[in-house]
Amino acid sequence: MKKIAVIGAGTMGNGIAHTFAQSGFKVSLIDVNEAALEKGMNTIAKNLDRMIAKEKISEADKSNTLANISTYTNLEDAVKTIDLVVEAATENLELKLKIFKQLDQACPEAAILASNTSSISITQIAAVTSRPEQVIGMHFMNPVPIMKLVEIIRGYNTSDTVTKTIMELSETLGKDPVEVNDYPGFVANRILMPMLNESIETLYNGVAGVNEIDTVMKLGMAHPMGPLQLADFIGLDVCLSILNVMYNGFKNPKYAPCPLLVNMVQAGKLGVKSGEGFYDYSESRKAEKVSKQFLK
Template identity: 50%
Template sequence: MEIRQVGVIGAGQMGGGIAQVCAQAGLAVRLCDIDPAQQARAMAQMRRSLDKLAAGQAGLEPDAVLARVATVSGPEALAGCELVVEAASEQLALKLRLLGEAAAAVGPDAIIASNTSSISLTRLAAAVPSPQRVIGMHFMNPVPLMPLVEIIRAEQTDDATHRAIEALTTRLGKTPVTVGDAPGFVSNRVLMPMINEAAFCVHDGVADPAAVDAVMTLGMRHPLGPLALADLIGLDTCVAILDVLYSEFRDSKYRVCPLLARYVAAGRLGRKSGRGFYDYTDRS
């Protein structure tokens, strides 16, 4: 299957990034979100990202890339897309509804992908007609800069769908790594317990956030400390993923740190809200 038009559902941080890299690869993109303000924020963020990239990348034309992105508000506007990538928040019921609407709009031959970071692809595929065309494309944040796409095969995913998505991922300039359909896959099954334990270090008074992150960056050579990374991902997203891991495994190592839960309840979600473990209100 030749993929020429891609629909992206959700114009948040991840959806906007996915739309950008698809447009950079020459694909026509329809970025779907019911909130016009969110659409505008996504397009503005793409402009900032592309302008930064163009400063160090000869031949990249931000205007030409942005011209390939159209914002739309309803799933019916995705008709004609050969691929739809769902990038909504990590809620099973929401994802099931959006994937069903997308499948109805594009017909039986289009590939349906989810950017879920923890939810079972097999469960998502079961709710879609022709489930063999459902697959996971877990992009890393920030999407334009991170080279990995974690590809997750549902039990129903057929070889043709897998080959098409591997080829597309390479076309996007990313490295595809295929993993099995297990809670959290590989990335978040490893990452989230580390973030959670870093939060416990703060919660238990062992160290403040800057000290925890300094130990991991200076001592373990991580490019970004776990708490700064949690702020980048979004603390609400971290909690949602940990909840999925705990629900599926029933292992106490996935229990959410009370401090994480308290920050989310207070609206301290990280960079996107201006404050998480760190304060971003005075940063550009």
């Protein structure tokens, strides 16, 4: 495989494009919004600059990585000659099904179609294509250039050959792929999301405050980040979406989203992306922190 297409220039999409391009692949980064593409490329450039500052890569590596990425707003033009497409659009079933129908029509017959979905059924996605044996899940972790794990999700019809190809491809990216089967939440989120939801329930029930809950898990369980801070980082809307997928898939009340989480998402408190979640990430709060550091 030499030519990769990535759909979606958001946090996951630009991270996936960055990772493939840095490993020498030619990448077509696709988004319907030109501004989103520009923002995505700026993010990649900034992340490469951080790597240069840490002496992990050179200026030449940065230039080569950026040169390996071309941006497109037209999906058909971007995927005409690709070997693999990785869809990293919003976690919305209807949108993903629409995209995969388009990909099935526009991509070469031999192309593998992958989704970065964190919870939606690969089997259901594959069913809207004429090539279900060539549809697979590649669930990267955030931040993509740093995190080693890739969950490789086999749909009901995914072939052994395609699975082996994607496992080996992931290793060439410097990742550690783990093969899992296609059930709601897969492995990572089937285990993680109930823990985050229970942390929110603990706050909702008044057992302890935000800092106290996160401190217990960081100091007592050696977690690098508290569960409420992690939920903010993932995006509370994304957490809610994944929990709903698992609740609807298993019909088990243990996956039912906490009412506090539902209310926060409805109120637009989505975490880091909106500037406020369980913590305050607003510009005024950042300024306050800088002032306190200066006064020290």
